[in-house]
Amino acid sequence: NKRLVCIPGPTPVARCIQDQMARETVAFGDPDFVRDYKQLIEDLKSIFDCDGEAFPLAGTGTLAMEMAIANNTKSGDNVLIVSHGYFGDRFIDLCERKGLHVDIIGCEWGTVVSPAEIEKKLSEKEYSAITVTHVDTATGVAAPIKEIGDVVKKFENTIFIVDGVCATAAEEEYMGDMGIDVLLTGSQKAFGVAPGLFLVMASKKSLERRASLGTIPEFYCDYEKWLPVMENPAKYFATPAINLIWAMKESVEMIKREGVQNRYDRHKKNARAMQAAVESLGLKVLAEKEHRAVTLSNIIYMDGVDDAQFRNILMEEGIIVAGGLAAYAGKMFRLGHMGNIDTHDMVSTVATIERALHRVGKHDDMGKAVGVLMSELMK
Ligand code: PMP
Known part of the structure; x- marks a missing residue:
């Protein structure tokens, strides 16, 4: 039977995007490819x-995190890491290995760090960068990026780095308006492309920071190595992932056809419908209501559900979800609902969750959550 990939990345890849990966690979200097790569960069x-x-x-999202740090800080600098969970914490080791002094503001999983707390911390000493994970995939919480951006704007020597791996192309992100200096993501999440490509978008301020650093220790992910190529993709620094670039371009064409704001609105509506549907079954969403991500839901089991058994049944019934991380391992499943998924996918997913809960003896009123989903989607 069909297996719908409902983990929070990789997400289902639309046929037209897959077709781009199946194209005959050309030389990186091929004029059609050079034009397409340039178009992709301009559109992004x-x-x-x-x-x-x-x-x-x-590369993947982790390399994008590394590129963001590499080009905006130097050994000995202070970095403020705002962590809402597992992926926020990933910046800690990454920064410490580079000899950065790290301060961390964390919070209970499912909640967010307040912008006021961030402002207080930034006022205490000079930070060359602050990192915030827009959606921490371990918790399903979306950070208030615009409000944090308004705070960071007051500190002109601080670069605002946003990890959008589980957010970009689904959660609202306008770099200028939100004061984001570096926005990074991977291809396999809300862009709905296969894994293997990352994206770093650097503001003018971030490019200036890089220019002020002289030679940096990193080679592959140095902005300055790539700037001439981004300007003119006929130039060579390291071989581009040609078919993945085409796939990403197709994804961006889909975003342009949909309209980016429509895409953000669609994700919001879908997420709220999904969350209402699972809650109607007596399952709990970890994230506080006002801070829930639109890209995924982290769903806590009711008492008496065995995680491995439940997720196996879900797989037999046709959907793959991810397990909980750290303290939530065995206690929750993580359900992705981002990218190019449609109403068919969502109705099937919720119906499958109902069947699986029924098979573990936790649900009888079949169709209840599908009903909630449908009425939310029809609003
Ligand atoms: N940041 C976040 C928020 C993520 O969800 C992930 C991947 N799940 C990463 C970073 C790392 O990305 P990758 O696995 O592509 O290296």
């Missing part, structure tokens, strides 16, 4: 309101 800058440069390159 325009969609995300980036006044600097967009770098869509081979």
Whole structure:
């Protein structure tokens, strides 16, 4: 039977995007490819309101995190890490290895750090950068990026780095308006492309920071190595992932057809419908209501459900979800609902969750959550 991939990335890849990966691979200097790569870069800058440069390159989200830190800090600098969970914490080791002094503001999983707390911390000493994970995939919480951006704007020597791996192309992100200096993501989440490409978008301020640093220790992910290529993709620094670039371009064409704000609104509506549907079954969403992500839901089991058994049944019934992380391992499942999924996918997903809960003896009123989902979607 069909297995719908409902983990929070990789997400289902639309046929037209897959077709781009199946194309005959050309030389990186091929004029058609050079034109397409340039078009992709320009479109990304325009969609995300980036006044600097967009770098869509081979690698994953973690390398994008590394590129953001590499080009905006130097050994000995202070970095403020705002962590809402597992992926926020990933910046700690990454920064410490580079010899940065790290301060961390965390919070209970499912809640957010307040912008006021961030402002207080930023006032205490000079930070060359602050990192915030827009949606921490471990908790399903969305950080208030615009409000945090308004705070960071007051500190002109601080670069605002946003990890959008589980957010970009689904949660609202306008770099200029929100004061974001570096926005980074991977191809396999809300863009709905296969894994293997990352995207770093750097503001003018971030490019200036890089220019002030002289030679940096990193080579592959140095902005300065890639700037001439982004300007003119006929130039060579390291071989671009040609078919993935085409796939990403197709994803961006889909975003342009949909309209980016419509895409954000669609994600919001879908997420609220999904969350209402699972809650109607007696399951709990970890994130506080006002801070829930639109890209995924982290759903806590009712007492007496065995995680491994439940997720196996879900797989037999046709959907794959992810397990909980750290303290939530065995206690929750994580359900992605981002990218190019449609109403068919969502109705099937909720119906499958109902069947699986029934098979573990926790649900009888079949169709209840599907009903809630449908009425929310029809609003
Ligand atoms: N940040 C966040 C918020 C993520 O969800 C992930 C991946 N789940 C990463 C960073 C790391 O990305 P990748 O696995 O593509 O290296």
